[in-house]
Amino acid sequence: MFYRLSGIHHANYVSDSRIFKVPADRNLAAFVFLFGLAAPFILPSLYLNSYMLPWLIWTAAALGLNLVTGWAGQLHLGYAAVMAVGAYSAIHAARFGVPWEFALIIGGLASSVIGSLFAFAALRVKGLYLALTTLAMQFVMDWVLTHSPAISGGSHASLQSPTLALLGQEITSDTGYYYVAFGWCVLVTIFMLNLKRTGLGRALVAVREKDFAAAILGVNSFYYKILAFATSSFIAGVSGALLVATFFFLAAPEQFSVAVSIQVLAMVIVGGLGSIIGSYFGVALILLVPGLVNGFVATASQSLGMQINVETLAHIPNAVYGALIVIILLIEPLGLGKLYGNIRDYLLVWPFDQLRK
Amino acid sequence: MKQLTKALAIISMMGGLITGTQALAEPFKVGVCYDLSKAYTFASPQVSQAAMDLAKLINTKGGIGGEPVEVIVRDHGNEPQRGIECYSKLSREGVFVFDTLSTPVSLAILRRAMEDERILMQSLVGRGDAVDGTVFDWVYPIGPTYWGQAANDVAYIKHLHDGDLSDVKVGFVYFDYPFGQEPIEILKTLSEKEGFELDLYPVPLPGRDQAGVWSKVRRDKPDHLIVWMLGGAYVVASKEMKRNRIPMEKYISVNWLNEVDIANIGNEAAIGLKRGTNVVGGPDVALRHEILAELYEKGQGSGPLEKTQDVFYNTGLAMYSIVFEAARKAVELEGLPITAQSYRAGLESLKDFDANGLMAPITVTAEDHGGGGKTRIEMWNGETWVPQTDWIAEYSDVVWDVVKESSSKYG
Numbered sequence: 001m002f003y004r005l006s007g008i009h010h011a012n013y014v015s016d017s018r019i020f021k022v023p024a025d026r027n028l029a030a031f032v033f034l035f036g037l038a039a040p041f042i043l044p045s046l047y048l049n050s051y052m053l054p055w056l057i058w059t060a061a062a063l064g065l066n067l068v069t070g071w072a073g074q075l076h077l078g079y080a081a082v083m084a085v086g087a088y089s090a091i092h093a094a095r096f097g098v099p100w101e102f103a104l105i106i107g108g109l110a111s112s113v114i115g116s117l118f119a120f121a122a123l124r125v126k127g128l129y130l131a132l133t134t135l136a137m138q139f140v141m142d143w144v145l146t147h148s149p150a151i152s153g154g155s156h157a158s159l160q161s162p163t164l165a166l167l168g169q170e171i172t173s174d175t176g177y178y179y180v181a182f183g184w185c186v187l188v189t190i191f192m193l194n195l196k197r198t199g200l201g202r203a204l205v206a207v208r209e210k211d212f213a214a215a216i217l218g219v220n221s222f223y224y225k226i227l228a229f230a231t232s233s234f235i236a237g238v239s240g241a242l243l244v245a246t247f248f249f250l251a252a253p254e255q256f257s258v259a260v261s262i263q264v265l266a267m268v269i270v271g272g273l274g275s276i277i278g279s280y281f282g283v284a285l286i287l288l289v290p291g292l293v294n295g296f297v298a299t300a301s302q303s304l305g306m307q308i309n310v311e312t313l314a315h316i317p318n319a320v321y322g323a324l325i326v327i328i329l330l331i332e333p334l335g336l337g338k339l340y341g342n343i344r345d346y347l348l349v350w351p352f353d354q355l356r357k
Numbered sequence: 358m359k360q361l362t363k364a365l366a367i368i369s370m371m372g373g374l375i376t377g378t379q380a381l382a383e384p385f386k387v388g389v390c391y392d393l394s395k396a397y398t399f400a401s402p403q404v405s406q407a408a409m410d411l412a413k414l415i416n417t418k419g420g421i422g423g424e425p426v427e428v429i430v431r432d433h434g435n436e437p438q439r440g441i442e443c444y445s446k447l448s449r450e451g452v453f454v455f456d457t458l459s460t461p462v463s464l465a466i467l468r469r470a471m472e473d474e475r476i477l478m479q480s481l482v483g484r485g486d487a488v489d490g491t492v493f494d495w496v497y498p499i500g501p502t503y504w505g506q507a508a509n510d511v512a513y514i515k516h517l518h519d520g521d522l523s524d525v526k527v528g529f530v531y532f533d534y535p536f537g538q539e540p541i542e543i544l545k546t547l548s549e550k551e552g553f554e555l556d557l558y559p560v561p562l563p564g565r566d567q568a569g570v571w572s573k574v575r576r577d578k579p580d581h582l583i584v585w586m587l588g589g590a591y592v593v594a595s596k597e598m599k600r601n602r603i604p605m606e607k608y609i610s611v612n613w614l615n616e617v618d619i620a621n622i623g624n625e626a627a628i629g630l631k632r633g634t635n636v637v638g639g640p641d642v643a644l645r646h647e648i649l650a651e652l653y654e655k656g657q658g659s660g661p662l663e664k665t666q667d668v669f670y671n672t673g674l675a676m677y678s679i680v681f682e683a684a685r686k687a688v689e690l691e692g693l694p695i696t697a698q699s700y701r702a703g704l705e706s707l708k709d710f711d712a713n714g715l716m717a718p719i720t721v722t723a724e725d726h727g728g729g730g731k732t733r734i735e736m737w738n739g740e741t742w743v744p745q746t747d748w749i750a751e752y753s754d755v756v757w758d759v760v761k762e763s764s765s766k767y768g
């Protein structure tokens with residue numbers, strides 16, 4: 001009824017390797033893309049600036065982490081540190097006078113190099129040990145940032161980002177910032193969608209499932225792990241740089257602390273490992289829900305005239321938000337992406353599956 | 358169907374909740390975007406309670422220029438992203454005076470506030486060089502900077518040694534991240550200027566293990582210790598000091614030490630401990646007595662009574678006395694309604710304002726947004742805080758050199 005399709009059948013490899021195997025999915029994606037394009041004209045600037053923009057940039061970042069954790073199966077607890085490398089390199093480059101286009105690429109490459117350097121050391125170990133090694137990277141990065149004024153920008157440790165300019169255009173408006181974030185998020189999403197159907201993506205999945213089984217199949221697992229780390233670090237670096245250039249306007253160590261690393265990992269896990277649409281949902285839940293619930297609880301208690309202590313008021317949203325994560329993972333351990341998938345699969349055959357029962 | 362109507366009823370009720378509040382009269386609003394749930398909870402509840410109490414007190418007396426005042430308290434969990442959200446949301450609702458009580462959040466909204474021409478009050482947090490009003494024209498960090506506070510600590514030590522620091526050893530024990538590192542530069546400059554020996558003792562975060570630090574202090578035998586730490590680290594420090602037989606009298610803490618920390622250290626053990634401060638310590642404050650009589654005795658307090666006995670409650674009263682006094686001045690100068698511009702004029706006309714003996718007198722000018730940065734040293738005597746000095750702001754030329762050097766790099 002909604003999808004107008006009697007099963008997914010492929011008659012040739014070209015159709016099998018299409019990005020969207022169901023036309024309705026493609027239409028939905030096109031609709032969302034158009035909505036994203038039109039958002040500055042539809043949404044009030046508060047939503048555009050305080051919700052949509054960080055959401056899109058963090059989604060791009062989360063997709064990068066999903067590449068290494070969801071696809072290649074390598075637990076990464078130092079993702080914020082990698083983002084910091086990108087952010088600081090790009091800003092320093094831009095302050096030095098390098099055009100922003102190149103500064104962003106420099107940021108991405110610097111992250112890539114440092115991220116995969118760590119991977120070299122880290123890949124001799126697996127699972128929880130790898131998680132700890134990447135966590136160590138996070139602490140090394142934190143230490144470097146708080147102890148080198150040359151990098152972090154002086155005694156109060158905040159580094160101003162110069163005005164973003166792309167293709168010779170200075171970007172200063174909310175709409176401009178939004179389109180930069182939107183463009184980057186779309187780019188990363190397209191890359192991830194295509195990754196699924198390439199040899200690289202399949203090799204990563206093979207490595208994730210069992211690295212020595214992959215080696216028997218002729219997949220050099222070490223090479224692909226490094227590649228996964230390098231690619232995801234590149235995405236992290238550029239996302240970190242854009243986050244500072246379009247949203248924070250200055251880089252401070254707290255923006256890339258260990259808590260942030262854990263938050264990004266939570267976004268990926270709640271969204272669903274290896275799920276692209278899940279990353280969008282996961283980021284929305286982890287990043288935006290606390291603020292939204294907070295605002296809602298505050299207004300509700302105010303207009304009901306309840307005398308609630310501000311401290312209690314601040315903790316209620318945290319409890320609600322924590323409960324939401326637990327409930328979602330209880331209902332569907334594979335995350336919000338899978339939850340969406342379940343609904344889609346149900347609608348795919350509706351109403352005809354009702355007849356059988 | 359029944360369920361559906363129920364759901365509709367709930368939805369419409371919620372819609373009513375959201376829109377219903379906007380119909381009231383327009384008070385003077387202060388956006389208090391605080392961290393009430395994560396890192397700053399050692400001070401934010403007391404400060405926000407003081408803000409709300411003070412607003413209530415002003416409203417019972419008829420408000421400012423006949424208009425009520427309102428503090429809008431929101432939690433941002435010390436996350437820059439949520440701080441920005443709080444700022445954007447409230448500033449679209451017409452709020453133009455903000456306070457964050459969080460360094461990361463203050464940093465994150467500083468540039469926005471400057472561009473949107475909103476006033477950012479950032480007493481005791483954020484970048485210290487923002488006292489330079491010629492660069493940061495919309496930022497008012499009223500109160501001492503950490504640089505000024507450390508300089509005043511040195512002035513106190515100099516006073517103890519009759520003006521000669523040449524063979525004095527000063528140890529600086531600090532959290533090894535930007536908060537603790539900030540005073541190092543000024544202490545080094547002063548050490549060169551005054552000829553005292555400066556030893557640095559970095560404490561790794563979160564400060565639970567300080568054994569190495571304090572045994573090194575014991576070996577070096579500094580005459581005075583300036584301490585820049587927070588919360589739980591004080592207790593660890595006091596235990597290590599006891600173990601190493603370092604007397605509490607040597608200890609001068611940053612302003613972030615309150616009665617809760619004293620209780621944790623142990624009242625007896627804490628006797629002799631000193632702290633730099635810009636507000637009067639102890640519950641015997643005129644403004645607090647007035648609030649107790651007008652609000653708490655009538656059951657109108659904004660929180661538990663115990664919290665009003667905390668020195669951070671006094672800090673909050675001081676911060677918001679300034680906020681509301683500036684609004685009053687703004688009405689005096691340019692009348693109602695208060696705008697961002699007239700409020701700024703109000704702030705910059707504050708002269709020797711000490712909120713009825715509550716805090717160090719401040720004088721805000723267009724150049725000095727810190728209000729003079731006066732502090733004094735107080736000592737815990739087992740019951741209350743005993744002042745050791747007058748309100749002082751020494752070495753201001755050295756402090757302003759650091760400020761100017763740092764603020765010139767902004768932009």
